[in-house]
Amino acid sequence: MSQNLNAGDVCLKVEKFNAWYDQFHALKDINMDIRKNKVTAMIGPSGCGKSTLIRCFNRMNDFIPTFRQTGKILFEGNDLSDRFIDPVEVRIKVGMVFQKQNPFPKSIADNVTYGPKIMGVRQKSRLDAIVEESLRNAALWDEVKDKLKSSALSLSGGQQQRLCIARALAMQPDVLLLDEPCSALDPIATSKIEELIIQLKEKYTILIVTHNMQQAARVSDHTAYLYLGELIEYDETTKIFTAPAQKATEDYITGRMG
Amino acid sequence: MIINSSSVQIRKIKENTVQAILFGCAIFSVFVTAGIIGVLSFETFEFFREVSIIEFFTDTQWTPLFTQKHFGIAPLLCGTFLTSAIALIVAAPLGILTSVYLSEYASPRVRRVIKPILEILAGVPTVIYGYFALLFVTPLLQKVLPDLPGFNALSPGIVMGIMILPIISSLSEDAMYAVPQSLRNAAYALGSSKLQVSFKVVIPSAFSGITASFILAISRAIGETMLVAIAAGQMPNLTLNPMESVMTMTTFIVQVSLGDTQTGTIEYKTIFAVGTMLFLLTFGLNIIGHKLRKRFREVYA
Numbered sequence: 001m002s003q004n005l006n007a008g009d010v011c012l013k014v015e016k017f018n019a020w021y022d023q024f025h026a027l028k029d030i031n032m033d034i035r036k037n038k039v040t041a042m043i044g045p046s047g048c049g050k051s052t053l054i055r056c057f058n059r060m061n062d063f064i065p066t067f068r069q070t071g072k073i074l075f076e077g078n079d080l081s082d083r084f085i086d087p088v089e090v091r092i093k094v095g096m097v098f099q100k101q102n103p104f105p106k107s108i109a110d111n112v113t114y115g116p117k118i119m120g121v122r123q124k125s126r127l128d129a130i131v132e133e134s135l136r137n138a139a140l141w142d143e144v145k146d147k148l149k150s151s152a153l154s155l156s157g158g159q160q161q162r163l164c165i166a167r168a169l170a171m172q173p174d175v176l177l178l179d180e181p182c183s184a185l186d187p188i189a190t191s192k193i194e195e196l197i198i199q200l201k202e203k204y205t206i207l208i209v210t211h212n213m214q215q216a217a218r219v220s221d222h223t224a225y226l227y228l229g230e231l232i233e234y235d236e237t238t239k240i241f242t243a244p245a246q247k248a249t250e251d252y253i254t255g256r257m258g
Numbered sequence: 259m260i261i262n263s264s265s266v267q268i269r270k271i272k273e274n275t276v277q278a279i280l281f282g283c284a285i286f287s288v289f290v291t292a293g294i295i296g297v298l299s300f301e302t303f304e305f306f307r308e309v310s311i312i313e314f315f316t317d318t319q320w321t322p323l324f325t326q327k328h329f330g331i332a333p334l335l336c337g338t339f340l341t342s343a344i345a346l347i348v349a350a351p352l353g354i355l356t357s358v359y360l361s362e363y364a365s366p367r368v369r370r371v372i373k374p375i376l377e378i379l380a381g382v383p384t385v386i387y388g389y390f391a392l393l394f395v396t397p398l399l400q401k402v403l404p405d406l407p408g409f410n411a412l413s414p415g416i417v418m419g420i421m422i423l424p425i426i427s428s429l430s431e432d433a434m435y436a437v438p439q440s441l442r443n444a445a446y447a448l449g450s451s452k453l454q455v456s457f458k459v460v461i462p463s464a465f466s467g468i469t470a471s472f473i474l475a476i477s478r479a480i481g482e483t484m485l486v487a488i489a490a491g492q493m494p495n496l497t498l499n500p501m502e503s504v505m506t507m508t509t510f511i512v513q514v515s516l517g518d519t520q521t522g523t524i525e526y527k528t529i530f531a532v533g534t535m536l537f538l539l540t541f542g543l544n545i546i547g548h549k550l551r552k553r554f555r556e557v558y559a
């Protein structure tokens with residue numbers, strides 16, 4: 001496996017990481033360095049463990065009773081998977097956007113301010129500023145600025161997903177995890193979110209799971225190919241898509257794998 | 259394909275008969291309900307031919323059984339409102355906390371044990387709640403509040419709160435449980451604690467379902483009869499003081515129905531007028547409650 005990525009700051013360092021659901025070995029000996037301010041795409045056939053891996057970065061697997069793990073995920077010198085680390089602290093720094101848009105049944109503004117409010121921000125002017133900034137960053141501001149008080153559920157699917165991104169950005173995380181963020185969206189909404197991802201990497205480290213090869217090629221700097229819980233290949237996106245080192249990777253991205 | 263026309267014929271006749279019987283059953287209950295509403299409306303109409311509707315709603319005294327008759331329903335409405343309000347004050351917070359516990363914290367095993375116990379509470383005959391209020395809760399309250407009379411609104415109100423608790427906790431728990439897991443995940447991913455998820459996401463998201471549970475519980479409290487008839491007293495009393503004895507609409511109906519009132523007299527007609535009030539109130543509340551529940555379901559359909 002080649003890991004000769006352009007040097008750069010490492011944001012997340014995955015070391016000898018294994019994960020199980022009960023007896024099922026879902027992630028096998030994963031080692032990978034995720035670079036700061038880059039977009040890292042994770043690709044691979046359904047069930048290969050992409051979501052399992054991405055959920056390890058913000059401890060969302062804690063809610064699955066059968067889940068077990070070994071190895072390390074280092075973030076700012078701490079092991080995220082350490083059970084003494086407070087998962088709430090982790091999730092404040094590592095934001096997540098889910099496959100299916102899941103806005104709260106509250107107003108657009110209240111969706112964005114949810115996180116800051118539970119962090120104790122009370123000042124109205126501060127919250128208003130957060131709403132505007134987050135919605136601008138999520139490329140949604142112009143579409144909703146006149147109806148911030150209306151229900152988030154009145155938005156279209158693509159707008160809802162961008163609202164979910166804005167909601168995650170409002171926490172000012174260091175890392176943003178996107179698990180198939182466009183799978184429920186039409187091509188126009190998808191391209192909006194792709195543009196957004198490219199802009200956001202200036203400020204955030206982004207991990208994106210996608211089934212869409214073109215999407216991975218368009219938005220990511222680095223790509224990881226997983227297969228049956230193993231990290232088969234991890235390299236520069238251009239390299240993966242033009243001259244993959246592994247035959248398996250090539251078969252998958254050219255669609256020759258069933 | 260083999261078509262045996264006679265067996266097809268027989269099956270058709272069978273199906274039609276079954277359908278006719280089922281239709282008959284359905285129509286029967288519709289007729290009975292219509293009949294009840296018909297009688298209620300008729301007698302109420304008769305009542306209002308003798309008593310002005312203005313007096314009914316503005317007079318502050320209710321003394322239809324005395325020689326000096328007054329027909330102001332306000333004291334009865336007040337008694338009903340008072341006991342129901344006390345019940346809701348007791349049951350709403352307890353009910354919400356119970357349902358949060360059951361929906362968000364309890365393990366499936368604990369939930370399986372506690373839910374049926376709560377439902378048993380709902381199945382206790384209300385006459386037992388009545389004596390419980392009169393003979394146990396009232397004396398207990400009198401230890402703290404020595405001025406509390408034997409019949410009062412407070413004690414049956416509290417016990418009624420216990421009685422409607424299962425309605426609130428069970429319907430609210432349904433509403434909370436129906437809140438999609440994806441919303442909880444969203445909240446956790448934003449760094450919420452479990453408590454914050456429960457109170458800032460689950461409860462607000464289940465809001466209309468929870469409100470519906472309150473409304474249906476109040477409707478039950480307003481219609482509740484034995485409990486208040488036994489423990490709240492028989493004194494129409496225009497008061498909002500829980501320490502006083504009050505008479506509810508239902509208690510009045512019991513009182514007249516048990517007496518030897520002659521059919522066709524004004525006393526007789528009063529119970530239909532009061533019954534209509536009661537019916538309209540609970541019917542209205544039930545409609546609002548069910549509408550809210552339906553709307554809640556649509557949000558997450």
Ligand SMILES: Nc1ncnc2c1ncn2[C@@H]1O[C@H](COP(=O)(O)OP(=O)(O)OP(=O)(O)O)[C@@H](O)[C@H]1O
Pocket residue numbers: 021024026044045046047048049050051052053064066
């Ligand atoms: N909660 C769970 N309990 C048991 N097994 C699970 C659980 N979640 C996932 N798995 C198993 O772990 C493996 C990896 O699942 P995961 O969801 O990470 O795949 P994925 O790569 O994200 O797939 P997809 O592209 O379909 O989303 C699968 O075989 C799946 O059946």
Ligand SMILES: [Mg+2]
Pocket residue numbers: 050051052179
């Ligand atoms: Mg997945």
